[in-house]
Amino acid sequence: MSTEPLTAERILEATEEVLRRHGPAKATVVDVARQLGVSHGSVYRHFRTKSALREAVTKRWLDRTTRELSSIADDEPKDAEASLRAWLAGLFEAKRRKAGDDPQLFATYEVLLAENSEVVEEHITELVAQIEQIVHWGVERGQFTALGPDAQVARAVFDATSRFHDPAYAPQWLKPEILVEFEAVVDLVLGGLRLLDRS
Structure with a gap:
């Protein structure tokens, strides 16, 4: 048995590892407990149901992206166009990184995202x-x-750029020309937002 205090964060980390190894269909709370060296009852004291645990791990995964981008959004820009371009590029890069660095976990999260539509919204x-x-x-x-x-x-703006952040489009993110296509869409969006010359 583990001597480290059991925290929600430790459980979520272990759940992520179990999901990576077994996938969402086969991963169980018992597997998570085994990974932590505790009883499954200990896990249920933090997360009352398997569904609550899966929802929490999905939220944790999505919140990483939100936090990454908040530094751009929260910093009042001198140049809003440059900030929006950086924000959209940051979102695309975060999603591409998740899909490319750990495809098994990304596929698992696609299943969890479909289950947890409220968390996604x-x-x-x-x-x-x-x-x-x-x-x-x-x-x-x-x-x-x-x-x-x-x-x-x-x-x-979010909807117009969905091809570059919606997981349904993840297979396209590996195309060699995807960055050129991303820049073209962002240029079009920003051109539409730019202050019109009224003179």
Whole structure:
């Protein structure tokens, strides 16, 4: 048995390892407990059901991306266009890295994402809110045209770039020309947001 205190974070780390090894269909709470050297009852004291554990590990995985991008979104930009470009590139890179570095775990999370639509919706809401902050600053500084409510514009930007962050498109992210295609879409989106010359 382990002598380390059992924390929710340790359980989530072990769950990730078990999911990587066994996949979502075969991974059990008993496997997680075995990985930690504790009884499965100890795991259930932190997460009352297998579903709650899978939801928590999915949220943890998605939150990594949100945290990575928050440093861009939270830093009031001098140049909103450069910030939005950096944010979109950061999102694409984070998703590509997850798909490329650990394809087994990425495939597992695709299954979990389908199970935990509420967690996914919360994640998308957080990401769109980050875009909204950058759009707001761009409009406020006169760098972007107010094309509608900031939240609506932010969601449109998110949707327009979905090919570069929605896991359904992950096989395309390996194409040699994908970065050129990404830049073309981002240029188009930013061109649409740029302040129109009204003179």
